[in-house]
Amino acid sequence: MTEEHSLRRLLSFIVPDPCYERFFVRFDLLHGPCLKILLSKCLGLGIIAGSVMVKVPQIVKIVKARSAVGISFNAIISELVAIAGTIAYSVVNKFPFSAWGEAFFLLMQTLIIGFFTQHYGGKTAKGMIFVVLYLAVLQLLLSPITPLGVITFLQALNMPAVISSKLLQAGTIYRTGHTGELSAITMILVFAGSLARIFTSLQETGDGLLVLTFVVASSCNGILVLQLLYYWNVHPAVKKKK
Known part of the structure; x- marks a missing residue:
């Protein structure tokens, strides 16, 4: 298992595959829809914590x-x-x-x-x-x-x-x-x-x-x-x- 695959699996809970490609392959860190997903996931996990x-x-x-x-x-x-x-x-x-x-x-x-x-x-x-x-x-x-x-x-x-x-x-x-x-x-x-x-x-x-x-x-x-x-x-x- 490569390091990239391990990182993808680790982040899959908060960053879905299309957004992983955006953030870590294309380095499009300001992509609106993916930023909303990331914010929502982090907020949700923060609320649960x-x-x-x-x-x-x-x-x-x-x-x-x-x-x-x-x-x-x-x-x-x-x-x-x-x-x-x-x-x-x-x-x-x-x-x-x-x-x-x-x-x-x-x-x-x-x-x-x-x-x-x-x-x-x-x-x-x-x-x-x-x-x-x-x-x-x-x-x-x-x-x-x-x-x-x-x-x-x-x-x-x-x-x-x-x-x-x-x-x-x-x-x-x-x-x-x-x-x-x-x-x-x-x-x-x-x-x-x-x-x-x-x-x-x-x-x-x-x-x-x-x-x-x-x-x-x-x-x-x-x-x-x-x-x-x-x-x-x-x-x-x-x-x-x-």
Whole structure:
């Protein structure tokens, strides 16, 4: 195996063959379409890498406080429904992992947060049942016995699921008058990631339904970030005293 062939195989995940020819054979480094592909692949991989830790600050904050105050369990459920739809739809349509891979890591971290909202609310058994049932349903969705029409319908439900998830969380923040144990780092990173996903989805899948889902998600995440800024200096103890 020659060095050139080895390099081509190494870069094939982010640089398809036609673009490899453009960049490394013809040295046409400013070729527009290939630059878009490269940017999209790098953005996608960056989002996936960031998603591995994106909700860890939130989890750490909950564990340190031994409380999930300010976090809506109903919002968590809606978010997990949306994530399951994205994963199942992407797998069935054979989209590249770089176009949806962060959903897997977000799922695991969101599931942990969902469990903690129950555990620190004195409902540990309910939290464990919730986790087991969710994973069982996800396994069913990814199995061949689930019709394609069901998967597509579930993806179409993503938009109302995303909207309800974010609005439920926004409502919880508004009613309590503070962001509680919500992590600012997590909220901002999720917002930035959803914005970047609009571009990568357009470039890598061209799927209008998936793109629209990320547009809606970005808008709703933006509302939460605005609330974060508005209630920046308000803490639960201060609000309670008032």
